[in-house]
Amino acid sequence: MRAALVGIDFGAGDFTASVEELSLLARSAGAEPITTITARRSSPDAAYFVGSGKADEIGQACLAEKIEIVIFNHALSPAQQRNLEKRLNLRVLDRTSLILDIFAQRARSAEGKLQVELAQLNHMATRLVGGWTHLERQKGGIGLRGPGETQLETDRRLITQRVKLLRERLRRVARSRATQNRARRRAAVRTVALVGYTNAGKSTLFNRLTAAKVYAANQLFATLDTTLRRVHVQGAENIVLSDTVGFIRDLPHDLVAAFRATLAEAADADLLLHVIDASAPNRDEQIDAVDALIDEIGAGEVPQIRIYNKSDLAATAAGVERDPCGTISSVRVSAVTGAGIAELRAALAERFPASPLPVSEPTDTPARSGF
Numbered sequence: 001m002r003a004a005l006v007g008i009d010f011g012a013g014d015f016t017a018s019v020e021e022l023s024l025l026a027r028s029a030g031a032e033p034i035t036t037i038t039a040r041r042s043s044p045d046a047a048y049f050v051g052s053g054k055a056d057e058i059g060q061a062c063l064a065e066k067i068e069i070v071i072f073n074h075a076l077s078p079a080q081q082r083n084l085e086k087r088l089n090l091r092v093l094d095r096t097s098l099i100l101d102i103f104a105q106r107a108r109s110a111e112g113k114l115q116v117e118l119a120q121l122n123h124m125a126t127r128l129v130g131g132w133t134h135l136e137r138q139k140g141g142i143g144l145r146g147p148g149e150t151q152l153e154t155d156r157r158l159i160t161q162r163v164k165l166l167r168e169r170l171r172r173v174a175r176s177r178a179t180q181n182r183a184r185r186r187a188a189v190r191t192v193a194l195v196g197y198t199n200a201g202k203s204t205l206f207n208r209l210t211a212a213k214v215y216a217a218n219q220l221f222a223t224l225d226t227t228l229r230r231v232h233v234q235g236a237e238n239i240v241l242s243d244t245v246g247f248i249r250d251l252p253h254d255l256v257a258a259f260r261a262t263l264a265e266a267a268d269a270d271l272l273l274h275v276i277d278a279s280a281p282n283r284d285e286q287i288d289a290v291d292a293l294i295d296e297i298g299a300g301e302v303p304q305i306r307i308y309n310k311s312d313l314a315a316t317a318a319g320v321e322r323d324p325c326g327t328i329s330s331v332r333v334s335a336v337t338g339a340g341i342a343e344l345r346a347a348l349a350e351r352f353p354a355s356p357l358p359v360s361e362p363t364d365t366p367a368r369s370g371f
């Protein structure tokens with residue numbers, strides 16, 4: 001699908017990186033970015049987000065390039081989205097809807113699918129104004145439409161019912177996960193969670209450490225649901241590694257809330273491995289965004305080791321760094337070449353040393369001499 005990207009520079013943050021990220025997001029969703037339209041403004045326009053002149057300029061560019069969809073690198077109000085769609089006569093997506101769309105395509109576990117659908121419904125509900133067609137397909141089902149009810153009322157009722165059902169199912173899934181967590185704790189298993197910016201290489205590292213095949217792709221949010229697997233480290237306690245959804249700056253709040261349950265895995269962990277793409281030009285911004293989200297999901301107190309990944313691209317040697325107390329604070333690795341992975345395993349063994357085997361008492365100790 002031919003897409004036009006629109007980014008407005010309000011003078012905050014790294015604008016170019018943010019627009020590049022939108023392009024990657026659009027590709028991940030299956031769109032083909034053909035043209036990018038940018039502008040500077042001090043604040044958004046109430047009616048069109050951009051000025052009406054700019055809106056017409058976008059319209060002309062779209063006509064010339066046979067664009068099928070326009071994607072804004074911002075959150076649009078329902079009114080702005082509607083006004084733009086009318087003026088451009090094209091479908092308009094905002095950043096939130098785009099991310100929701102990718103999440104919907106990628107969710108694999110039952111819980112992930114439920115969470116995404118819930119977030120989508122919440123996002124849609126705020127956009128529910130007459131002439132809304134998303135649920136049109138379900139219309140006409142016997143018993144769906146009450147007497148004298150408008151389509152809008154029917155849609156609202158359907159959404160409310162569906163949200164209630166999804167919430168109930170999610171509660172059940174969360175309960176069974178809590179049971180599993182308790183079982184793990186009883187079995188004295190350490191949980192280590194991989195967190196990090198999307199595309200940092202979490203899944204690749206997960207595969208490297210657990211020798212499992214988890215879908216790793218150069219697409220954003222290839223991993224959506226937490227995957228748990230045992231990792232064998234010589235000289236260490238039993239360790240379970242969990243791979244979590246990629247973080248991204250400006251992650252829609254709806255989604256943070258929806259994924260709190262999935263990310264709770266990270267908050268309950270004994271250690272976080274914060275995976276960083278050391279070759280990314282806006283690496284520091286990504287680190288800050290992840291740290292902020294770690295706080296937001298209540299995992300700020302969990303000890304962290306930073307994993308500087310893709311050392312093969314970043315021209316840095318693999319290795320380990322320690323803080324002034326001697327605790328390992330970061331490890332440079334390449335999940336692809338395997339450089340630094342032995343050091344990472346050693347770091348895990350150092351953090352969670354296996355308790356020494358109980359020494360069998362000598363048989364001739366005085367306490368036992370009576371036998």
Ligand code: GTP
Pocket residue numbers: 196197198199200201202203204205215216217218219220221222223224244245246247309310311312313333334335336337
């Ligand atoms: P999300 O699912 O979006 O959160 O991504 P992720 O963090 O799980 O990243 P993933 O493991 O899918 O890797 C993203 C891309 O980076 C893939 O194309 C990997 O092959 C590549 N990659 C991962 N680790 C390395 C590395 O050490 N070196 C290089 N050169 N590429 C890497």
